[in-house]
Amino acid sequence: MVTAGPGGGKTSAVRGWTRARPDHPVAWLTWADDATLIEESCQALGAPAGWIRTAGLATELAAAVSRPIILVIDEVERIEPGTPGARLLEEFCHHGGDDLHLVLISRSAVPFPIQRLRGLGHVFQVSAEQLAFTPAETRSLSSIVLGSDDLAEEVHELTKGWPVAVRLTLSWLSGLPLSDRSKRIAATPLFDYLVEEVVKDEHEEFLRTTARLPWFTDELCQAMGISVSREELRALAAQHILITPCDQGYVVSTLAREFMGDVGRVPVAAHWYESHGFVREALAVCDEPGHRVAMIERWHASLLAEGHAAELVRACVAVPEKSRTCAVDLAEGQARQVQGDWAGALECLRHVDATDPAVAWRMGMIYYQRGDYKAALSTFELAGGFDSSAFPLPSSDRAMLLAWSASARWLVGESVEATQLAEQALAMATLCQDERAAACAHTALAMVTHDAGDGAGSERHSALALAAAESSGDLLLSARVLANRAASRAEEARYEEAIADSDLSAQRADLVGAPVQTAIALHNRAEALMGLGRLDEALADFRRARDIFSRVGSDKLGHPLAGLGKVYLERGELMHARISFENSLKHAEQLQNAHLTQTALAGLARVHAVDDPALAVQLAERAVAAGGGSSRVDALLAAGWVWAETGDRTKAGAYARSAHEAAVSRRDRAKMAEALELSAFTVAESPGERADLLASAAETWAQIGSPVDIARNAFARARLNGSGLDEAEQELRRAGIRGPHSSGAGLLRATTLLDHDAVRFCVLGGVRLSRCGSAVEWQSRKARDLLTWLACQRGRTVAREAAMEILWPGEEPASCSNRLSVALSTVRSVLDPQRKFGPGEFVRADKYSIQLVGLRTDVEEFLSAAAEALASEDEDLLVAAEARYTGDVCEDSPYAEWLEPLREEARAVHQALLRLLASLAEEADDPDRAVRYLLRLLERDAYDEAAHLDLVRTLTGARRHGEARRRYRLYAEAMRELDVEPAPLSLT
Secondary structure, X not given: OEEOOOOOOHHHHHHHHHXXXXXXXXXXXXXXXXXXXXXXXXXXXXXXXXXXXXXXXXXXXXXXXXXXXXXXXXXXXXXXXXXXXXXXXXXXHHHOOOOEEEEEEEOOOOOOOOHHHHHOOOOOOEOHHHHOOOHHHHHHHHHHHHOXXXXXXXXXXXXXXXXXXXXXXXXXXXXXXHHHHHHHHOOOOOHHHHHHHHOXXXXXXXXXXXXXXXXXXXXXXXHOOOXXXXXXXXXXXXXXXXXXXXXXXXXXXXXXXXXXXXXXXOHHHHHHHXXXXXXXXXXXXXXXXXXXXXXXXXXXXXXXXXXXXXXHHHHHHOOOHHHOOHHHHHHHHHHHHHHOXXXXXXXXXXXXXXXXXXXXXXXXXXXXXXXXXHHHXXXXXXXXXXXXXXXXXXXXXXXXXXXXXXXXXXXXXXXXXXXXXXXXXXXXXXXXXXXXXXXXXXXXXXXXHHHOOOHHHHHHHHHHHHHHHHHHOOHHHHHHHHHHHHHHHHHOOOHHHHHHHHHHHHHHHHHOOOHHHHHHHHHHHHHHHXXXXXXXXXXXXXXXXXXXXXXXXXXXXXXXXXXXXXXXXXXXXXXHHHHHHHHHHHHHHHHXXXXXXXXXXXXXXXXXXXXXXXXXXXXXXXXXXXXXXXXXXXXXXXXXXXXXXXXXXXXXXXXXXXXXXXXXXXXXXXXXXXXXXXXXXXXXXXXXXXXHHHHHHHHHHHHHOOHHHHHHHHHHHHHXXXXXXXXXXXXXXXXXXXXXXXXXXXXXXXXXXXXXXXXXXXXXXXXXXXXXXXXXXXXXXXXXXXHHHHHHXXXXXXXXXXXXXXXXXXXXXXXXXXXXXXXXXXXXXXXXXXXOOOOOOOEEEOOOEEEEOOOOEHHHXXXXXXXXXXXXXXXXXXXXHHHOOOXXXXXXXXXXXXHXXXXXXXXXXXXXXXXXXXXXXXXXXXXXXXXXXXXXXXXXXXXXXXXXXXXXXXXXXXXXXXXXXXXXXXXHHHHHHOOOOXXXXXXX
């Protein structure tokens, strides 16, 4: 870090330092704005042309650096804190790797905290005092310029060694007679006067003309009518006072620019830049509205293709309202859409003809990406997007309109219409020889053929779409194709391939700055991770996708919400699952998205099977009736399990058969296996047949390689044959599943229906009471609250007045006594409806106190198991104890203060279990398990810095560098929210 005031010699010192290191390539950047800094950083570090940058850029660039390089950023003081440019530099500092050496030149402190880096010795700072000339250096320079060092001491005293002041003073003195020098130097206290003396009349016009140019050459100067030769420019640049050299030519120095003040732009320069292919520079200096509009119309497509959306937006905004044309509106709309500014893009596009296919497909695509499919369909239809006969002549824009219309029709469940439109789009794209339109058409055909069960056809269309997208050079389109193929492959249980496609899709989406596509890729990756049993990683990706959709205002938010619901359902966290599915259903119904509606309804049906079987049946039937396609098998399976819960084996068996047939037709091996498991409990006529069906399903799960489903199937078989149950339960918990008592409708839930355990009361997660595996319906909320409060007292005797204050706060105890007695009676009848035991079996009460006895709760079981496990550090006991934690105490009552002591105790014990399990997994060199437990820690506390850094270190050690970089970015974001400086990656 080189810090000094203006004219402090910062730039000259660094240039001399870099020239002394010829073996290290140097990239030198002078900040102009965020977009320019980001773009030039990419070019300097070897990024492909056309990238648009995102928050994760620094880590991607650092990873791509293959040899040591020095990156110099000048004028850092102009970067505002919190801007994309500041975040990029901060990422470079913390995550730049060993080969990237960063030099920051600034007049003031850098716009982000570096205390930790400084404390670790990662910052070398050069200050103004160190840059100042020493007396000896001033004498040496005086001898060179003046021919003697007679005045060197006075010059040094006057300038305090300030490099530019020394240079200016000596330069000014050299033009004076020897006899006047000593007299005149005493009368020269003002630096401005020195500058005025140096800026001669012959320089002033030249400087005023070039001061605000991005850069200039002698050829450009000649075009602007400035008579200056190449040799004169070299001589001026050698002084390092008025102008300095840059890669393209020369730039006016900061001091000279400030001295010249605000100067106008030069129209000739804009034409010269454009004629030589420097369009961005031309737009930056152009002041003629007509020329600016002409440039936008000529160059907007290439600017977008090269990744200069920000510059294009600035150029369009600078066009006066009276000079704007439809082409300018369309260019700005496209640029804003690439940046993720949908509202701004739509505002621009609304000014143009919405019936024009070129406008309509872009507007509709924005609605489509937002998840507003109704608006997308209306926009497409208005421009004739549902009928190719509306277009007498084929064109690329018309082909794109048909292709996007096909995708939108597919999403609302109109597969036949979608197929017809996609085929028409492909035919028109072929006629036009447009690769982008062909890629969009093949993408739509891949989706509809996959829905029809033609896996080979879907794979073929995906391959053709990807080839066309890559041939066109459209990274965003190729990201979309890869994400769609990932979704199809995940459904076919090709999880590793799906993850690879999703990773590549996310990477390309990041490169073009497309947050929606990044979120889609994360969502599809999470689906594949679920299939591999990596539930905690899936949960993290679903959450990240949800956060991105929420931040950009996309209605696609319902998809990751449904994904979260599925993970919570797998893990046995039913309250969280219900909330996620309910929120997802709201989005699905609002958007008329048949696929998402089926998924959310099926998930809710499974959740409600535990506490309201009648409602679960209604939800499942609605899911089945919602339509066909990829989510129908989910709906059929949910309906089968829910009907099995009610005891209607006939209906459940019919759904099992239908689900199996549908899964086979779609080549969905995972759903085929689950259909076999459903058949084992609904169709099988004998224990032997049931065992055979479960064994067949186990073979499929083994082929797929899903540890969660393998463990679940093994537990069901062990439960039925009565052997190996303890080992099966351990494997179930190792897979991340809490246990059968916490499961929604499905295989594990079916095994609990065979269990006739006594009453069970749970407060971890939501409050629930079950008897013989079935939920108990409460007739009195006060009785439920009373039992919950007593359970949280953990067997302690409590005063009746205390109970009254909890149930009826602020009321007189005398008026509440009878109500408390009624509530106690209700609790006893719920716990012992057949009155098999005496009144003191579960609740003991007298005139003064109450005590809950003989009723073990899940929180007590968890704390007891955790204490034993932590004391022994036995991994099996730790895993079993952690699996008992199904959520915080009474999450459905978040604001009850009397719950806080027990809630905090249980939460702290759970975190201790997770930390120890992660540590043991690291010691055993099992990074996958360590990652799982660290992600659970972060799920409970997103600001746990130690867990963040341990996770990054673990992923790095496992050579999962892409994931490590993503997790580090999330860590840095979390720390910034707390105004805490992130630790550099080397700490891990």
